[in-house]
Amino acid sequence: MGNSLSSRKISAQDKAILDMKNQRDKLHQYQRRITVLTDRETEIARQMLAKGDKRKAKLSLRRKKYQESLLAKTDAQLEQLEILTRSVEFALVQKDVIYGLQRGTSVLETIHKEIGGIEHVEKLMGDTTEAITYQKEISEMLSDQMTFQDEDEVEEELGALEAEISGLSFPAVPNTRILELERSKKILLQEENKENVMAILT
Numbered sequence: 001m002g003n004s005l006s007s008r009k010i011s012a013q014d015k016a017i018l019d020m021k022n023q024r025d026k027l028h029q030y031q032r033r034i035t036v037l038t039d040r041e042t043e044i045a046r047q048m049l050a051k052g053d054k055r056k057a058k059l060s061l062r063r064k065k066y067q068e069s070l071l072a073k074t075d076a077q078l079e080q081l082e083i084l085t086r087s088v089e090f091a092l093v094q095k096d097v098i099y100g101l102q103r104g105t106s107v108l109e110t111i112h113k114e115i116g117g118i119e120h121v122e123k124l125m126g127d128t129t130e131a132i133t134y135q136k137e138i139s140e141m142l143s144d145q146m147t148f149q150d151e152d153e154v155e156e157e158l159g160a161l162e163a164e165i166s167g168l169s170f171p172a173v174p175n176t177r178i179l180e181l182e183r184s185k186k187i188l189l190q191e192e193n194k195e196n197v198m199a200i201l202t
Contacts, residue, residue: 017085024081027074034071038064045158049165057161059135061154062142069150 041064048057146154 020081020085024078024085027078027081031071031074031078034067034074038067038071041067042161045161046165049158049161054158054162056135058154058158059139059142061157061161062146062151063138065150065154066142066145069145 041060045057045060045064048054048060
């Protein structure tokens, strides 16, 4: 009986499921790695602001935002792999399995290429020629990858960190002047309407 079990061949379906589980485990590992990196990027941004280096602080936050976008991609990929692993019937979903594996590999390669490791994050703090060149390359790469919304969110987070570092909170935006202008505009429109009506009647 043991011989029959050990001699049972691993089918293509078994291998596909095993590959997907391995891919899933790797994605989980990269998620944990990215989480560590994003926390470190925030800490570096604080340190740079404390030193008065706003440029490096912003670059660190932009890297963090990009890392978070990669994290979202891994979430989507994990969901797809989980569904395929649970419901795979190889003859029917062979193309989907292959596509899922290719997508997973692509995401992993992107993460590895663009993010690197802690040593790459630490380069942000350097002032050497090599470090400055690296910072410029990263900034240019992020400019091609990030949306306007991402950039706005980076600016907001940078402002919040600056307020945190300086121990100040943002003052409320005054809207009294805006309300006065709106009231004045409304009164002018009412007066113009009255004049038009009087002109018609006379």
